[in-house]
Amino acid sequence: QVQLQESGPGLVEPSETLSLTCTVSGGSFSSIIYYWAWIRQSPGKGLEWIGSVFYSGTASYNPSLRSRVTMSIDTSKKQFSLHLSSVTAADTAIYYCVREVELMYYFDFWGQGTRVAVSS
C-alpha cells in the first residue's frame, strides 16, 4: 500500500517561503506512470491543484501560482518538495501530497494533509 506523509512548518510569516516535503513509502516511486502532486484546500473553500512533478524532475504548475511555485524531487529518498514564495494569508490551507496517475489524470493516493497558516 502506498503511503504519503507531509512534513514542514505549520506557521509561515507573510512574504516568506512555504516549504513542505512529502515522504513516500510503498509502491514504485520512479515509475513512468506516476506524477507526484501537491493539492491544497483553503479554509471554507474547495480543492486547488498546485502542481505535479515527474521522477525526472519535470514539473507543471497551476498557472495562477506558477510565478511563486517550485517543486523538486529526490528519488533516492523517495521524497518530493513544494516551495511557495511570497506567501500571504490567502495561502493558508491544508496542503496534501498526492500520487497522480499519468495519462489518466486522477489522484489515487493522498497524504493526511498538513495545515499551514500564514501569519505574523
Added chain:
Amino acid sequence: SSELTQDPAVSVALGQTVRLTCQGDSLRNNYASWYQLRPGQAPLLVMYGENNRPSGIPDRFSGSASGNTASLTITGAQAEDDADYYCHSRDSRDNQYLFGTGTQVTVL
C-alpha cells in the same frame, strides 16, 4: 479558464439513491474523477475513468458521463457516505487541472 460546477449540497435518506453531477466544458474531452473528503481523514478516490472504482470502494458507487456532465451515483447510501465530494478533470486546452466546487452530501 474553465470551471467545474457542482451542486453545493444534497441530502439523501439512508438506503436511498443520490446522484451528484459535475458540469464543465473540460468534461467533453476528459473523464472526471471523484474524491470523498471527510474531516480528519485523507481524501479518498472513489471513481475514475468511464466508470472505474478503486480497490476497496463499495459497488454502490457508480459513475457516468454525457456531454459536458459527469455523474457519481450512490445507490443505497450509507451513513459513512456522509461527506464532501469533489469532481476533477484535466482541461486539454491549457493542461490545467480543475476541481469542482464540491457537493456536501448529508445522509439522513
